[in-house]
Amino acid sequence: MRTIGVVTSGGDASGMNAAIRAIVRIAHSKNIGVYGFERGWDGLITSSLRPLSPRSVSGIIQLGGTILYTSRSSQFMKKEGIRKAAQNLAQDNIDGLVVIGGNGSFKGALELSSETSTKIVGVPASIDNDVFGTDETIGFDTAVNTAVDEIDKIRDTAISHERIFIVEVMGRTRGFLALTTGITVGAEIILVPEVRFGKEEIIRRLKESEAKGKKSAIIVAAEGIGDTRELAREIERKMGAEVRLSIVGYAQRGGSPTARSRLLANLFADEALELLTKDRGNRIVGLEKGKVTSMELETSCNKEKPLDMHLLKLANVLAT
Amino acid sequence: MRTIGVVTSGGDASGMNAAIRAIVRIAHSKNIGVYGFERGWDGLITSSLRPLSPRSVSGIIQLGGTILYTSRSSQFMKKEGIRKAAQNLAQDNIDGLVVIGGNGSFKGALELSSETSTKIVGVPASIDNDVFGTDETIGFDTAVNTAVDEIDKIRDTAISHERIFIVEVMGRTRGFLALTTGITVGAEIILVPEVRFGKEEIIRRLKESEAKGKKSAIIVAAEGIGDTRELAREIERKMGAEVRLSIVGYAQRGGSPTARSRLLANLFADEALELLTKDRGNRIVGLEKGKVTSMELETSCNKEKPLDMHLLKLANVLAT
């Protein structure tokens, strides 16, 4: 392993820069050169790359976003795009490739792996935390804290106006972000796509909460549950009270990474280089049972990470 | 002046609690007792009040929201409600009343003033900053900083994805919040209700910006300009590029007040008590020409605070 590439792909997550920095510096300590491909898979298809040195990744550990840019490539989805990327990896003499991204990026990486001899290692970075094979992704803790900070502020208004608020958070089709955010802000109700929750049940819970003396309520809803605007209107109608909707948006992706997102970035980079120096590829690194480890890329792509149902039940108990 | 009341009314703004604390403690130092009316005007109509002592307002200077709760009273809008409030002020022996709120609350206060002999003083607190008679309202600086923090994070994503973002901020029908936020985040374009800005002009400016080498752009839009969702779609169509919309919501109202919002709260409370001890009422306090001063309540209600057009022009120059 003399030269590796690194690419950030899909939606950005805070800590991607910390991961890039760590990969470059750890590789450097092992006498491995690093090139950065720009704009996600597009950079592989167009061979748009630049050398990265320990100095060129200075001062980025605390920055959100990705200095390599990212994209959701439409071209890469086609056989032709993948082949072109594989050719470029060969031509550019890239022995190993670190793919920093989430679920979708790893599916692309899996397809690419069948066309190239370059060893591919995935480093999970996603605010959705929906990667099988790791308890936590880079950027998840940052996204949760951003949402929590915002909802703490919204609660001031909820209490002052004695109102019900629905706060929609990101997470695509999954409820990881909503669940951890909901339990840590002390939400009265948490709505995730993994669990059906009828409107009657929501109303029943809100009335119960009201009967206990609570005059305001926060409902944290994953974007994956459907139309929150419509939900707000329905609750308003049935409760006979004003309901406000607030959407915590793209800010969840950016901002300076939390210590934990930075730490994961460092640890995952370390494991990725460990694999590559042993010529092992087609794996993703991850955090399992409190330890950094790795798993087959294919297994990660084919399995679905379960939501912690015990945590959801605990959240309900805590909302009393 | 032996006993005064204090009430928070309308939309909450961060720093209202700091103002309540300051009013109670300054009044105490002048041997004036303070009662807090709860839930805005409703508290006056139902005579729902509680005594406030220096100790009972301990530990609230840093809290968002209002310990007195607030509401947008529908009853108060009617003659009957106002009369009831006036009667209660007399019965409760309230010699002076401090109304902490914005434009709408002051209009209510003006109506009330014609029915009561209680001296009324308005303390401007609003995230909209649209009160004539003060350069700045309590809570404005906090709201701006919350929006700025969020847009700083969004810019990470905008840059990484090389995308155009529209960020909608609050401000009701006015552009104060959008303008100050826009110029301090370095927005490429700022859209305020006070200035017509055709879609062609937006497109022209975005293309100009692109031509200069900028690959991402932030448009800060006041909620008062109309449908930002529709605007995003139109720009998307005309630029042939993805445009994302993010709405900075209710978080702008809450959160711990900034130092400046707390300072204004203290200074305004000081001036309010100064007026009341001199038996002067029907005034609002405010910051003008860098000094805390006061003006007729009626003047404040009848005049419209102008937006700083020079600042808007400067923002355009800075966006180059």
Added chain:
Amino acid sequence: MRTIGVVTSGGDASGMNAAIRAIVRIAHSKNIGVYGFERGWDGLITSSLRPLSPRSVSGIIQLGGTILYTSRSSQFMKKEGIRKAAQNLAQDNIDGLVVIGGNGSFKGALELSSETSTKIVGVPASIDNDVFGTDETIGFDTAVNTAVDEIDKIRDTAISHERIFIVEVMGRTRGFLALTTGITVGAEIILVPEVRFGKEEIIRRLKESEAKGKKSAIIVAAEGIGDTRELAREIERKMGAEVRLSIVGYAQRGGSPTARSRLLANLFADEALELLTKDRGNRIVGLEKGKVTSMELETSCNKEKPLDMHLLKLANVLAT
């Protein structure tokens, strides 16, 4: 188990309130009543306690500090104090006692356990993270992030002035806080009490760093390493350059807990009640191998938690 007590003891850590709230509400769901002892062990000795209900712990999940107050009791260190506490537990009919605190508090709890039949469960909360039996304590993640935020700011000045900064963080006799903070801020050097690091070695490393083109440096030092003021002076002398010292102080204890500290508080409380309802005592709960579990109180007290030496080595590699 019909009635339990809860006490916060020793140095405060952010998330203690979240833990109190969770204990009260989970207990309530199991029909167990909860009393809060005030001011740490002193509250047991003086039987100073108050009932806690789900409503009385409302709105505290996001608050730093502890609503039960805390202290480092000198009386409790004596046999007599412990006996008095045991007597009070019996008289007050406290079947179980949850002790929220760190290492020192658990040693006190162990002594108390031999004098009482009340089942004692420890919930680790400490910014020092030095409790054997858990990978992480409540408040540690918050303390780390507070230090990281502050050092990110200090780095602005370090870079602008091209200076060397020593930043001292807390952690008592251990280096957990310094290590995690150091690696996540990208410190050039991390000094922990667990590893001897001669002054010559520090100078050598700083010169090496300088030779690589780095014009500023951040040294993160645990308070346990000794006199950082003296160290600053020595480095100044030997490097012939200005060295600044900054001490990140008590702010590390307080502030709103991070999502992770709140989550741990909830999970630990859940496990504590799980143990108590099974009549199991003399244990501490903890996070091990990514799962919440428990261990003998005595084992936790008698063993020393090792510092992660691999992480320290990785930090050095990353500082290149």
Added chain:
Amino acid sequence: MRTIGVVTSGGDASGMNAAIRAIVRIAHSKNIGVYGFERGWDGLITSSLRPLSPRSVSGIIQLGGTILYTSRSSQFMKKEGIRKAAQNLAQDNIDGLVVIGGNGSFKGALELSSETSTKIVGVPASIDNDVFGTDETIGFDTAVNTAVDEIDKIRDTAISHERIFIVEVMGRTRGFLALTTGITVGAEIILVPEVRFGKEEIIRRLKESEAKGKKSAIIVAAEGIGDTRELAREIERKMGAEVRLSIVGYAQRGGSPTARSRLLANLFADEALELLTKDRGNRIVGLEKGKVTSMELETSCNKEKPLDMHLLKLANVLAT
């Protein structure tokens, strides 16, 4: 005016980068070229400068520190250094020079002005806020908010342990930072160098506060008042209670500037360019009576800005 230089000098303050960006972009809009001198006055003495374009100052509005670096030049203090700087300004064809800094930097600028025909304009940036001619300096609001955030956290611990805390903030020989910080955190006592405050008086006030039922206290002390460590020990002795000292250090200089510090940076830059395009020099810009204006550099250097004694008295009333 065809070419101007810009230099940041003295201690850094957050918002210096926003000022650099604004100067470059406003100058560009007036067809004026800009060079940045590096490392404060040293850059003028060694003619170390680089051209700055609207693109080269992209993405810096939100960054602490200064991209031009800064220093406290010892060479500049000598006649020879000043002459060399003046010669270089002539040789480099610099028609105007914007000096971003505080009091000390302006004294240097005044000396330089007598040796050069280059028009010099000072832009006040300092966390100390001690520049005569402006109510507020760039970076002051940021420093205050950083201190306030930290003290809000410390108060959690102060309350939980029922302890007295002394918190030392920066401000050099003046009390502006301590006063605004103290009143906005609700400090029980504020100590500034401008007002003698005997130890007996402090003790008297603390006992009074204790008698009112306050069990903890925050004393905010300016660094200029002398040895706070010694003060803590004395209070400890006389109150018979633990007193903790926390020093809010260099973090006050850095960090992302608040909206207000950014706004001031933009407005001051606008006024500076306004002066330079009219060929007016030897002035500093500033905020007076709520408006951006300017004054003779010499006047600013020779007069001492008074501390707002009314504010200090108000702070005492509010501490009741």
